[in-house]
Amino acid sequence: xxxxxxxxxxxxxxxxxxxxxxxxxxxxxxxxxxxxxxxxxxxxxxxxxxxxxxxxxxxxxxxxxxxxxxxxxxxxxxxxxxxxxxxxxxxxxxxxxxxxxxxxxxxxxxxxxxxxxxxxxxxxxxxxxxxxxxxxxxxxxxxxxxxxxxxxxxxxxxxxxxxxxxxxxxxxxxxxxxxxxxxxxxxxxxxxxxxxxxxxxxxxxxxxxxxxxxxxxxxxxxxxxxxxxxxxxxxxxxxxxxxxxxxxxxxxxxxxxxxxxxxxxxxxxxxxxxxxxxxxxxxxxxxxxxxxxxxxxxxxxxxxxxxxxxxxxxxxxxxx
Amino acid sequence: xxxxxxxxxxxxxxxxxxxxxxxxxxxxxxxxxxxxxxxxxxxxxxxxxxxxxxxxxxxxxxxxxxxxxxxxxxxxxxxxxxxxxxxxxxxxxxxxxxxxxxxxxxxxxxxxxxxxxxxxxxxxxxxxxxxxxxxxxxxxxxxxxxxxxxxxxxxxxxxxxxxxxxxxxxxxxxxxxxxxxxxxxxxxxxxxxxxxxxxxxxxxxxxxxxxxxxxxxxxxxxxxxxxxxxxxxxxxxxxxxxxxxxxxxxxxxxxxxxxxxxxxxxxxxxxxxxxxxxxxxxxxxxxxxxxxxxxxxxxxxxxxxxxxxxxxxxxxxxxxxxxxxxxxxxxxxxxxxxxxxxxxxxxxxxxxxxxxxxxxxxxxxxxxxxxxxxx
Numbered sequence: 001x002x003x004x005x006x007x008x009x010x011x012x013x014x015x016x017x018x019x020x021x022x023x024x025x026x027x028x029x030x031x032x033x034x035x036x037x038x039x040x041x042x043x044x045x046x047x048x049x050x051x052x053x054x055x056x057x058x059x060x061x062x063x064x065x066x067x068x069x070x071x072x073x074x075x076x077x078x079x080x081x082x083x084x085x086x087x088x089x090x091x092x093x094x095x096x097x098x099x100x101x102x103x104x105x106x107x108x109x110x111x112x113x114x115x116x117x118x119x120x121x122x123x124x125x126x127x128x129x130x131x132x133x134x135x136x137x138x139x140x141x142x143x144x145x146x147x148x149x150x151x152x153x154x155x156x157x158x159x160x161x162x163x164x165x166x167x168x169x170x171x172x173x174x175x176x177x178x179x180x181x182x183x184x185x186x187x188x189x190x191x192x193x194x195x196x197x198x199x200x201x202x203x204x205x206x207x208x209x210x211x212x213x214x215x216x217x218x219x220x221x222x223x224x225x226x227x228x229x230x231x232x233x234x235x236x237x238x239x240x241x242x243x244x245x246x247x248x249x250x251x252x253x254x255x256x257x258x259x260x261x262x263x264x265x266x267x268x269x270x271x272x273x274x275x276x277x278x279x280x281x282x283x284x285x286x287x288x289x290x291x292x293x294x295x296x297x298x299x300x301x302x303x304x305x306x307x308x309x310x311x312x313x314x315x316x317x318x319x320x
Numbered sequence: 321x322x323x324x325x326x327x328x329x330x331x332x333x334x335x336x337x338x339x340x341x342x343x344x345x346x347x348x349x350x351x352x353x354x355x356x357x358x359x360x361x362x363x364x365x366x367x368x369x370x371x372x373x374x375x376x377x378x379x380x381x382x383x384x385x386x387x388x389x390x391x392x393x394x395x396x397x398x399x400x401x402x403x404x405x406x407x408x409x410x411x412x413x414x415x416x417x418x419x420x421x422x423x424x425x426x427x428x429x430x431x432x433x434x435x436x437x438x439x440x441x442x443x444x445x446x447x448x449x450x451x452x453x454x455x456x457x458x459x460x461x462x463x464x465x466x467x468x469x470x471x472x473x474x475x476x477x478x479x480x481x482x483x484x485x486x487x488x489x490x491x492x493x494x495x496x497x498x499x500x501x502x503x504x505x506x507x508x509x510x511x512x513x514x515x516x517x518x519x520x521x522x523x524x525x526x527x528x529x530x531x532x533x534x535x536x537x538x539x540x541x542x543x544x545x546x547x548x549x550x551x552x553x554x555x556x557x558x559x560x561x562x563x564x565x566x567x568x569x570x571x572x573x574x575x576x577x578x579x580x581x582x583x584x585x586x587x588x589x590x591x592x593x594x595x596x597x598x599x600x601x602x603x604x605x606x607x608x609x610x611x612x613x614x615x616x617x618x619x620x621x622x623x624x625x626x627x628x629x630x631x632x633x634x635x636x637x638x639x640x641x642x643x644x645x646x647x648x649x650x651x652x653x654x655x656x657x658x659x660x661x662x663x664x665x666x667x668x669x670x671x672x673x674x675x676x677x678x679x680x681x682x683x684x685x686x687x688x689x690x691x692x693x694x695x
Contacts, residue, residue, distance in 0.1 A: 040458035136338050140676070144360075208453055209524050288524050289451025291677045292360055 026056035028240040066229035079132035085125035086238030100265035111172035123149040133226040141222035151299040156200035158307035159193040176257030183256035201246035209287040247276035349690025372694035380654035393480035395692040401434035402634040404484035410630035410641035423488040423613040432597040437467040438635035442687035449684030488614030529584035533682035543666040547637025548589040553581030559633040583685035658692035
């Protein structure tokens with residue numbers, strides 16, 4: 001029986017998660033600017049607030065006040081919907097992310113399947129933006145990223161399946177609970193799955209070295225070339241929310257989720273997640289970008305076979 | 321817009337016309353490339369020039385010989401000192417003038433510093449074009465800053481120096497600056513290794529550059545490609561060695577060449593040249609003679625009727641000035657042979673059949689500066 005109290009608690013947690021999400025995206029934008037700056041011998045934002053912590057707020061205000069330019073001959077409906085498709089699926093994914101022992105909006109019994117399904121919608125936004133903009137660069141970028149994201153979804157899902165075989169559950173809390181004795185990353189077969197997951201996840205969220213969909217030096221700004229103001233900000237928020245989501249899933253699947261000694265569970269969860277986010281940023285500001293054919297070749301000829309072989313080995317390990 | 325429809329058995333596809341530039345992040349200035357692409361593959365590429373044309377050569381006809389020096393700063397604005405140098409060398413050749421030893425040494429030090437600064441930026445922007453987002457570029461700027469500071473202390477400017485003078489240099493190289501230059505040489509030796517660490521060992525960097533944009537020896541020569549791009553194709557041609565000016569023949573240094581002529585080789589030649597330039601600077605600083613670095617030429621320079629062509633090795637290749645004098649204070653005609661112009665001309669030949677990403681890579685590896693292409 002679901003009591004009224006239950007519903008109220010869930011709604012409150014949901015609101016808290018939404019608030020956290022907005023704060024987190026802003027924090028990540030600030031963090032990325034700081035990390036990149038320090039890697040590059042710069043300070044980054046310094047003026048707005050202490051070491052520029054409020055820079056994201058200032059940027060948001062600026063973007064809100066900006067004119068909303070719609071290109072001539074744009075496919076209006078698709079053009080308008082694209083930014084929402086960028087943000088909404090990532091927000092939906094937050095519903096099943098276990099932030100702590102009891103902090104989860106809804107522990108679905110198909111949690112991980114739900115996340116994989118929902119985050120796949122993000123590719124639509126890229127394609128819609130590229131098509132709707134009536135811009136050749138945007139169109140090229142959309143074609144590229146549709147191919148890219150769909151290709152990398154396969155090794156990513158196989159890596160996730162490898163974990164599920166050991167966890168014996170699809171529920172996010174269940175997966176965390178099954179790592180009570182040993183984090184999955186310390187298992188040889190799953191350590192490889194972790195690597196495959198992180199590489200595919202980098203490609204999923206379009207970050208260097210797989211950022212060909214918004215390759216600045218080739219495609220100006222890729223699919224969001226024509227977007228300005230708050231619509232552009234939506235893509236930006238969507239991107240950083242996605243970065244958080246993939247790191248949060250990696251934490252839950254491989255790093256024992258919120259488990260850890262002494263400190264309260266949400267702190268452990270956030271510490272692990274932000275460490276992974278930092279690694280993603282570190283990689284972004286160090287590596288050059290791969291070419292489209294190299295990227296696709298890597299997904300189909302290297303990553304997918306390794307992931308499949310790993311899955312088979314994991315199965316054999318479970319048999320004995 | 322000319323778009324051709326190609327018939328194939330299953331699907332009719334159309335070529336796509338993309339205007340890359342004049343405003344584009346990786347065209348290194350206002351370059352306009354008209355690309356015909358088939359999906360990701362570049363079918364054809366047409367280069368359109370002229371967006372930065374300032375009629376430098378015509379302006380020269382209404383300026384005195386000295387007045388034109390600041391204009392040469394605006395040609396290749398990344399290596400202004402080397403432009404200054406090539407121009408004053410041409411005028412000195414016209415005047416049949418010999419400059420003091422000290423001036424020659426100072427000019428060599430400055431020119432080589434300029435070369436290092438230019439190559440640092442060339443490598444940085446090249447890596448940026450490959451998608452290594454801004455980090456190598458900022459490293460390049462950090463090290464170039466040391467050179468710019470030396471120049472700043474020397475002549476008070478950071479970008480357009482206007483330092484070389486007909487008959488010498490504007491200011492003498494002080495003792496403090498000599499020490500500073502020595503320190504820079506030591507500093508830069510380590511930093512070059514840093515670049516090797518950051519880029520040369522990176523698998524993605526290698527995959528993106530090796531075998532991309534191969535320019536055979538014959539093609540390079542027939543397009544009059546010069547500088548590191550030519551040496552990357554395996555032609556051992558460096559004006560400092562083959563047609564020495566300023567007494568370069570007295571210095572020990574190697575002409576760096578590579579065999580394959582791909583983007584990787586062009587990058588590698590630049591990196592090696594930084595090391596060689598450091599060698600030259602070290603020797604020049606050690607052997608710097610005493611004396612006055614300028615000869616008095618008088619306020620009015622009136623060369624005899626005649627003509628002179630002088631070419632010097634700028635960081636991008638062969639920079640030549642052809643000056644015709646009618647005996648008045650202004651040149652009758654001045655023609656600039658800029659290396660980037662010829663280096664860019666070969667681009668369409670290199671990119672046909674490659675991917676759009678490769679085009680950006682090759683353009684970056686050619687290291688062009690629009691300022692001296694459009695003049």
